[in-house]
Amino acid sequence: MKKIFFLILFFLVLYTVGIINALNLPLLGKVIYIDPGHGGKDPxxxxxxxxxxxxxxxxSLKIQKELEKNGAIVYLTRYGDYDLAVKNAINRKRSDLSRRANIINRSQADIYLSIHLNSDISFKWKGAQAxxxxxxxxxxxxxxxxxxxxxxDLNSDRQYKQISNHYLYNRVNIPGVLLEVGFISNINERYLLKQESYQKKIALSIKDGLIIFFNKNSKS
Ligand SMILES: [Zn+2]
Known part of the structure; x- marks a missing residue:
């Protein structure tokens, strides 16, 4: 009898811990597609x-890690140094972008994030931008x-901006944005972008942003 009691108590504790864990997973069940820009022949x-x-x-891999820690299901359009263009494509860039759009659309994910870095001939520009x-x-x-x-989180003084008729973003119908998380052309930011700790900072910032978005979105 005592044994059964402790067994029931044991499973009750497990069940409660499970619920508590679920409450600490603000992105539980959210499907997020991350699109690391370029790759392979396109650096x-x-x-x-x-x-x-x-x-x-x-x-992107750091973002994946942080989102998964918070309960999300995360996919990447690429996991290594390759592009998505079909073999012998006449226009490799177009083929790459069109396949990225198709993959993301077919996934029916809740959101996508395309991850890029900005670059400019003027070295002075810096800051992450959406x-x-x-x-x-x-x-x-x-x-x-x-x-x-x-x-x-990243001390950016830039403003978010609209883009139109971009070959990729124009074709993706699920919600999402392009995030240029810094300028590779700026010497200070380039130094930061190479650091694991700064990459993690970017990932945490994006994770927090997504939590805010999903909280707002589920109420509207
Ligand atoms: Zn890019």
Whole structure:
């Protein structure tokens, strides 16, 4: 009898702990698609021997980790140094972008985030920035939230901005944004972007932004 009592108590504790854990997982059940920009034959912006594509992937993997810790189901459009273009595509870039759009659309994820770095011929520009296409009316809300996070967490003084007719973002109909998480062309920011600790800071900032978005979104 005593044994049964303790067994019941044991499972009751397990059950309660389970509920508590679920409450601490604000992104539980959310499906998030992360799109690390470029890859393979397309390195993106290159400064010295530093490829944007490599940093995009490193940062995306950190974002994946933080989101999964909070209960999300996360997919990446690429997990290594390759692009998504079909073999022998005449226009490799278009083929790559069109496949990214198809994969993200078919996934029916709750949200997508495209991760890139900015670059400019002028070295002075710096700061993380969110861009949105009006194809989905939630996109501007997400861009706004993300920009606020970047201001708060990454000291960015940039404003979120609309983009139109971009070959990729124009084709993705689920909610999402392009995040240029810093300027590879700025010497100080380039130094930061290479650091694991700063990459994690970016990931945490984006994670917090997503939690804010999903909280707002479930109430509206
Ligand atoms: Zn890029």
């Amino acid at each position: 993106g912006a290159v400064v010295n021997d530093l490829y944007e594509a490599d940093l995009n992937l490193e940062i 861009f949105y296409d009006t194809v989905n009316d939630k996109n501007e809300i997400i861009a706004n939230i993300m920009q606020e996070q970047f201001k708060k």
